[in-house]
Amino acid sequence: MSVPDVDSVAKALVDVLKKTQDKSWTTFAPDELALLLSAFSPTHPSSLHSKAYIVLSAFCQRRRVEASTLEEGTQAICKTFEIPVSSRIADTEEREVVAGLAFLAALFDVDHLSASAIFQHDGLVESVMDALDLFPKSRNVEISVAHLLGRAAGQKACRALLGKDHRNWLEWKSRQKDDPELRAAAAVAMVKLAKGSNLDAAEVGGPAEQSMDDSELAGLMKGLVLDSRETSSLADAVEGLAYLSTNPSVKEMLSRDTAFLSKLFSLVPRRKGAPAPSLEDVAGSPLYGIVVIIANLCSYRPRLSPEEAQMAKLRRMAKASKSAGGSQAKEPEEDPLDNDDRVQERGRRILQAGAMEALTSAVRATDSRAVRSLVGKAILSLVEDKDNRENVLQAGGAKALTTIIQGILPPPNSSDVNRSPQLEASDFEPIQALAKLAITAAPVQVFGPNEGAIYDAIRPFALMVTHPNANLLQRFEAMMALTNLSSQSPEAATRIARAEGLMNKVELLMLEDHTLVRRAATELVCNLVAGCEEIFNKWGGEKNSASKSKLQVLLALCDVDDLPTRLAASGALASLTASPEACASLVELQNERHRVLSILGQLVDPTVVSRPPGDDDDEEGEAELQSDHGLVHRGIVCLRNFFFGIENKAAQLEIAAESNRVGVVRALVLAVKNCAQNTSSPILRPAAEALKWLLEHGVEIPV
Structure with a gap:
């Protein structure tokens, strides 16, 4: 034929x-x-x-x-x-x-x-x-x-x-040295069979399959990568290492071999603008396996909540007990080679060997969602170490992440843009990685001089705050990133404020029990109040019940025991009290709850201002409220603006008298005296203006 x-x-x-x-x-x-x-x-x-x-x-x-x-x-x-x-x-x-x-x-x-x-x-x-x-x-x-x-x-x-015959044949062919391509193919099959069989056994509590040692197999595969010129054997060897690199000892071995890493990373096409392999290239290409190896080498153990950790412990104990025939079994210990310090070291080693360049090249080389998702996961692990973030940025990590995110979310002009996309937990990994970069670097360093790239990042960050499948850590980091972006320009702040559903979610998170999440939400609001006219009006520039409630929340946050939260909340109030409408709402709150002056005065000096009503017996809270120069400045500006923003004559006299009664006057006097030697202090002028206003409204100022 x-x-x-x-x-x-x-x-x-x-x-x-x-x-x-x-x-x-x-x-x-x-x-x-x-x-x-x-x-x-x-x-x-x-x-x-x-x-x-x-x-x-x-x-x-x-x-x-x-x-x-x-x-x-x-x-x-x-x-x-x-x-x-x-x-x-x-x-x-x-x-x-x-x-x-x-x-x-x-x-x-x-x-x-x-x-x-x-x-x-x-x-x-x-x-x-x-x-x-x-x-x-x-x-x-x-x-x-x-x-x-x-x-x-x-x-x-x-x-x-x-069965056994298949395993024996594969092991025999994996040990022969005459045909590298056959050796690689057989070794990969052995690895997959052994790993899969162990998973099957774990599901039913049976004994694990005994086979060649992982390190021995990894050494075989590594040698094929270093020595082989056959495309198929390279692909097989990379696939085998992708399976084996879940083993902590194999991770250590591979991460310490610079020659191997250089050869492995060189297999990723580097030419910018090279045509992206389509589906036909994925099956025979080692690209996916290379990215899996990088992701495995730098991946941290999952961060579990206390409840998740307890459930995982119970599952391990149940499996160990079952495999021991019902006898009491000791819980298996976690491998120290996979603790955070060792993972951090591996991440730094592979970065030095060129892992980041390989990852960014992989994003350019293919539009495969599976490959790009793994790149996002790997970069997220690498930027967990703050010392790596500059290297990631220099290698084009932010641009690669942006490309990945654009492939996950529907385009802005899509009919689906106003609906919450169906996202899996893994879809948030590249967004979270980009957020980490945006938290610790200036927006221009991350996104470049083009403001359009900054605006494009707002949507995925806002989505990570509002989406039900995002976890609390991801929401926290997204808000931190948005806070940084909001300081870039009024336009950026306005676009953030207009992100669908974002502000409603942020307001809820300001009441979150978790201190860091509550702090991040408050800091974002502080920046938006200062940078966006719409938010300024909603939070105090307009006289209505909604803005009054928002002011009440900010006041309450000025009285918590977390200093950064107090700084952010009082900073927002310092901006809002420039509005007479906000001051009128604060007068109402003072008349209703008698807390406004006490809280603002304690920002200036918690030692001389009375605790708000109902808090006098909170000795622990009183001890934790410490003075801070930033709080003093914000408190004085809030008081000065508040006094001058009251338009009703009767209310002015009442507020002046109440300020004297709770100790605000004394706090202002002490603040001025503490700055007597520093005539350039920014608090002197607003403090003097506040004292002058009090004097004009019948309050005797102590010398």
């Missing part, structure tokens, strides 16, 4: 692909199906495999879209491929056997559900192993079998069909 040349096969595949795009197309003609089944053979170049992957993917996607259920789609794909694949693998001609094995391995890459169903077909696994006996010296058969077993080992239902 004549074998068509590669160019003819490639042209025929392009024609088949065009047909799959036609709405009237139903299925492959017999010659088209035969062509596709043979196109993945290892004797063909990778360029042909790429075209075949596109055709196969287009067909499977079409069947999935047409099907009403997942199972129906799987059955439709199996109906097309199951018989021709099974018959080829059971054939007595080597070329047909190799074609069947290679095609089924490729189908696992494109649609693992249908591939798993075909693999579980009666007699297929036996036919795979029979092929090794039928062609004992065929390199192509052995490589194809190793690749197929590796793909099957990644699926639980298929792993159950792989």
Whole structure:
């Protein structure tokens, strides 16, 4: 039988692909199906495999879209491929056997559900192993079998069909040194089979599978990366290391090998503007595996809440007890190689080796959401260490994160923009990483001189504050980032204030029990009050019950025991008291609750101003309210503005008398005396003006 040349096969595949795009197309003609089944053979170049992957993917996607259920789609794909694949693998001609094995391995890459169903077909696994006996010296058969077993080992239902004979064969081939490509393929299959079997055993509380040591396998894979020139063996070795790099000892070994890291990172295309690999390149490319390795090397243990930590402990104890046959078992200890200090060291080592350049290049090299999501996860781990953030920025980390985020969120002009996107927990990782960068660096350093990039960052940060799937830490960091952006310009502050649902959520978070979250929300409001006219009006520039309630919240936050929160709340009040409407609301609050003057006076001097009514017995709170120069300045400005903003004559006299009674006058006098030697102090003028106002309204000022 004549074998068509590669160019003819490639042209025929392009024609088949065009047909799959036609709405009237139903299925492959017999010659088209035969062509596709043979196109993945290892004797063909990778360029042909790429075209075949596109055709196969287009067909499977079409069947999935047409099907009403997942199972129906799987059955439709199996109906097309199951018989021709099974018959080829059971054939007595080597070329047909190799074609069947290679095609089924490729189908696992494109649609693992249908591939798993075909693999579980009666007699297929036996036919795979029979092929090794039928062609004992065929390199192509052995490589194809190793690749197929590796793909099957990644699926639980298929792993159950792989027994001791399969494991022994894979281990034998992974130890031979004559064929690096076969060695890599067999070793990857062993790794996936061992890791998967251990997970299966853990689910049922059974014993873990004993196999080659992870370090030994990792050393084998590492050597293949360093020495191999074969693309397929490189891809296999990288895939194996992606699995193995979850082991803390393997992480340490890989992170300390500079030569290996340099070779690994060099596999990522670096040329800016290089064409992005499409789906056909992903299956045979090591790019995804490289990013997995980087993410694993720098990943921290999950931060668990106390409740989550307790539940995890109970689960570990239950599994340990079950595996010990019901006897009391000691809880397994966490590996010290995975503690935060060791992870931090690994992160710094791989950054020095060029990990960040590899990650940013990966974002340029592909539009694969899976790859980009992992890049976001890796960068989030790296920027956890503040010392790394400058290096991340210099390597283009902020731009890479922005690109990833743009791929996650619908565009601003989309009809979905006003609806909360369906985001998974992993979707917030690149946003959180960008927020960390925006917290510790000036907006221009992070986003560049183009203000448009700063404005574009507002939406994802606001979404991370408001989205129900974001956690409290993410909300905190998003508010910190927005606070930094709001100081860039009035336009930035106004855009932040107008972000849908943001201000309502921030107001709720100002009442949060968690000190840091409450502080971040208050600091954001302080910046927006000063930078955005709309927020200024809503919080005090307009006389209504809503602004009065907001002022009451700010007053209460001026009296908490967290200094930064008091500074932010009093700073917001210092701005708002420039409005007569805000001052009128404060007069009402003073008449209703008798707390305004006491709270503002305690900002100036908590030792001479009486505690607000109801707080006199709070000795602990009284002891913790300490004086601070920033509080003194803000308190004096608030009092000065408050006094001059009262327009009602009777109210002026009442406020003056009450100020004297609670000790505000004395606090102002002491503040002026403390600055007697510093005539340039910013508090002198507002304090003197406040005292003058009090004197004009019948208060005797002590000398």
